[in-house]
Amino acid sequence: MKVSNSSLALCLLATASCSASINPEYDYVVIGSGAGGGPLAANLARHGYSVLLLEAGGDHVNSSLTTIPVMANIAAEDPEISWQFFVNHYSDPDEAQKDSKFTWQLTNGSYFAGSNPPPDAKARGILYPRGATVGGSAMVNAAGLALPPDNDWNHIANLTGDNSWKSENMRQYFERLESNHFLSKDTPGHGFSGWLGSNRNNLSIVRPDDGFFQVVSTAMTALGDSYNPSKDEVLKLLHRDSNSPDGNRFEKNRITEHTLHHDQKHRRSSPGAYLKSTIDETYSNGTQKYPLTVSTNSLATKVLFNNSTGPKSVVGVEYLKGAALYKADSRSNEAxxxxxxxxxxxxxxIVAGGAFNTPQILKLSGIGPQAELEEFGIPVQVPLPAVGTNLQDNYEIGVEGLASKDFFNTFENCTTAFAPGDPCFDEFMETGTGPYTQGPMLSLLMRSSQSENADADLWFFGGANGVFRGFWPGWSNATAPVSNFWWSIVKMQMQNQAGTVTLRSADPRDVPEINFNYFPEGRDSDLAALVEGMELALDIFGKVEAPWAPFNVTRPIQSLEEEAKYESWGHHASCSCPMGVDQDTSCVDSHFRVHGVKNLRIVDGSVFPRVPGGFPVAATFMISEKATDIILEDARKLVK
Ligand SMILES: Cc1cc2nc3c(=O)[nH]c(=O)nc-3n(C[C@H](O)[C@H](O)[C@H](O)COP(=O)(O)OP(=O)(O)OC[C@H]3O[C@@H](n4cnc5c(N)ncnc54)[C@H](O)[C@@H]3O)c2cc1C
Known part of the structure; x- marks a missing residue:
């Protein structure tokens, strides 16, 4: 390979091994193609800058698993598409092992979840999937596209003193990225030509299900949202816009449909597809229009500094090329x-590896808590104690009940082979309709007595014909009878900021130690709110009328408080390199710049000081747009 003068200089000056192959130079190198890094890389290239996007996973943009909405759970457990971390909810093993999802590894490599594991089984913890593919976790998530309460943006503005984070300014980024497919084009606060499709489930699929409407009508009444609405009234109420620009939209308990990042034909709309369309666009002579290079199977191991005196400045990235190199990849092979x-x-x-990997990459690069870096023999470049602290997640807990009469079986005519010949697959491929288009349906907002302001602090999703109980090996195959109705209750405004991501070793292929430190002492309000949420779900079951009543409640399986404490889970890990002003408690400033380092930013879910709302992906897409503007503006200033 031809090595340019400055590449050679990098090899000589920087901490890089000179035996490594050196790529051509790029204006920007982005690490991680998820909700934060993917759109940013595409946007910078569309503005004419050369971008190398390093993605540790492969490319599954056109796979059925990442495009068919009902296959999302299977994608999140697919070895080629997702990484499987094992995390700790509690550092005390006795507390941790009270979770029925706690997982052990047997000597033959297989897994066992639950109590009384076989002898010699090794404790692993709680399974935690992350998308590791072009498009990141946004390729395997449930595609809930839910804007956070305005208060969460205003919190960042107050914390940083940067008013550009105020909610009224942040809305423009949503309008820019959204391509809404269900509202009329003059609806304020929405976008209709952005890169990300937004759509909702087709409610006509569940229209025949009188039982479903009976439960929703009861729930609306119990919440004070409406009083015994009829099926037609329920349909109308569900159609209210869950992402409306009304600044008070979290102040009313209510049930709507979920907005999903689905396109017009109800396929997943994603950063992966945006990257692909950016690469595929050509001029009439066939040459590539935008200078974007996506390097898959490329595990970034550290950022590289120039060694000149003065402020530390980043000049490149060292990475390993090869498939399945990271140990959270179940295919990885030591050799x-x-x-x-x-x-x-x-x-x-720009580092965008997500809440677990971004702090790991920084620490491996010598940016982080000094004592921890020294413990692993990593030369300290910039001491930054907040890297890998403040890890947060939305707690989530389920309530399930079996009705006395079956709900309408949406999947009755599907073989679930997800291949030609499966009538539901054929319908999905031909017309973009049918049961395989469905994502999470109901979106219920509830303000518990623990809310710190006028906003709802609990966000339920759920429905009939399905089940979601959190994560353990095999979770994506969980099934439930057609009479099952489930709620998943998501906590917002979490008081727990005690999570950590720490190194296990200096080996970049090793996974870090991830401790969420659930329900730390003195932070009881999260638990109390979850209990109130479960009480509401049980109250709804109790008030539904025959023939669906009575419900046989199958979850919770213990007292509500114990259930919340030991059975809660999460999959919205965020905040492990938070934004702020103080260099002791934050990693980046309000322009995403890593404190004390030149030419290095973080743009992903790890920069939020607290998890935005109940579903972080919409907010992560928005900060990716905001970062684009800031980076382009800084680039223009350099030219002047
Ligand atoms: C099963 C599941 C369901 C979810 N459902 C929802 C939902 O419905 N709504 C919602 O709002 N949120 C949901 N989320 C969360 C949401 O998807 C994430 O919060 C969001 O994608 C985070 O974006 P990110 O850019 O921070 O990280 P990610 O999207 O995870 O992207 C990080 C990328 O970096 C890559 N990477 C990591 N380390 C390296 C490295 N060293 N070198 C190169 N590449 C690297 C990874 O492979 C990955 O592609 C869900 C998540 C999961 C796992």
Whole structure:
């Protein structure tokens, strides 16, 4: 490979091994193609800057698993598409093992979830999936596209003193990225030509289900949203816009449909598809229009500094090329360590590896708590104690009940082979209709007595014909009878900021130690709110009328408080490199710049000081747009 002068200089000056292959230079190198990094890389390339996007996973943008909405859970457990971390909810093993999902690994490598594991089984913890593919976790998530309460944006503005984070300014980023497919085009606060499709389930699929409407009508009454609405009234109420620009939209308990990041034909709309369309666009002579290079199977191991005196400045990234190198990849093989590569960034490096990997990459690069880096023999470049602290998640807990009469079986005519010949697959592929288009349906907002302001602090989703109980090996195959109705109750405004991501070793292929430190002492309000949420769900079951009543409640399986404490789960990990002003308690400033380092930013879910609302992906897409503007503005200033 031809090595340019500045690449050679990098090899000589920086901490990179000179045996590594050096790529051509790029204006920007982005690490991670998820909700934060993917759109940012595409946007920068569309503005004419050369971008190298390093993605540790492969490319599954056109796979059925990432495009068919009902296959999302299978994608999140697919070894080629997702990483499987094991995390700790509690550092005390006795507390941790009270969770029925607690997982052990047997000597033959297989897993066992629950109490009384076989002898010699090794405790692993709680399974935690993350998308590891072009498009990141946004390729395997449930696609709930839910804007956070305005108060969450205003909190960042207050914390940083940067008013551009105020909710009234942030809305423009949603309008820019959204391509709404269900509202009239003059609806304020929405976008209709952005890169991300937004759509809702087709309620006509559940229209025949009188039982479903009976439960929703009862829930609306119990919530004070409406009083015994008829089926037609329920349909009308469900159609209210869950992402309306009304600043008080979290102040009223209510049930609507979920908005989903689905396109017009109800396929997943995603950063992966946006990246692909950016690469595929050509001029009439066939040459690539935008200078974007996506390097898959490329595990970034550290950012590289120039060694000149003065402020620390990042000049590139070292990475390993090879498939399944990371140990959270269930296909990984100790013997295969990939080939070392170096990418040179002429302008900046942007880290967007997500809440577990971004702090790991920073620490491996020598940016983090000094004592921890020294413990693993990592030369300290910039001491930054907040890296890997403040890890947060929305707690989530389920309530389920079996009705006395079956609900309408939406999937009755599907073989679930997800291949030609499966009538539901054929319908999905041909017309973009049918049961395979469905994502989470109901979206219920409830303000518990623990809310810190006028906003709802609980966000339920759920419905008939399905089940969601959190994560353990095999979770994506969980089934329930057609009479099952389930609610998943998501806590917002979490008081727990005690989570940590710490290194296990200096090996970049190793997974970090992830501790959420659930329900720390003195933070009882999260627990109390979850209990109130479960009480509401049980109250709804209790008030539904025959023939669906009485309900046989199958979850919770213990007292409400114990259930919330030991059976809660999460999959919205965020905040592990938070934004702020104080260098002791935050990692980046309000322009995403890592404190004390030049040419290095973080743009992903780890920068939120607290988890935005109940579903972080919409807010992560929005900060990716905001970061685009800031980076472009800084680039323009450099030219002047
Ligand atoms: C099963 C599941 C369901 C979810 N459902 C919802 C939902 O319905 N609504 C919602 O709002 N949120 C949901 N989420 C959460 C949401 O998807 C994430 O919060 C969001 O995608 C985070 O974006 P991110 O950019 O921070 O990280 P990610 O989207 O996870 O992207 C990080 C990317 O970086 C790559 N990477 C990591 N380390 C390296 C490295 N060293 N080198 C190169 N590449 C690297 C990863 O492979 C990945 O592609 C769900 C998540 C999961 C797992």
């Amino acid at each position: 295969d360590s990939g080939s070392a590569m170096v990418a040179v960034a002429k302008r900046e490096v």
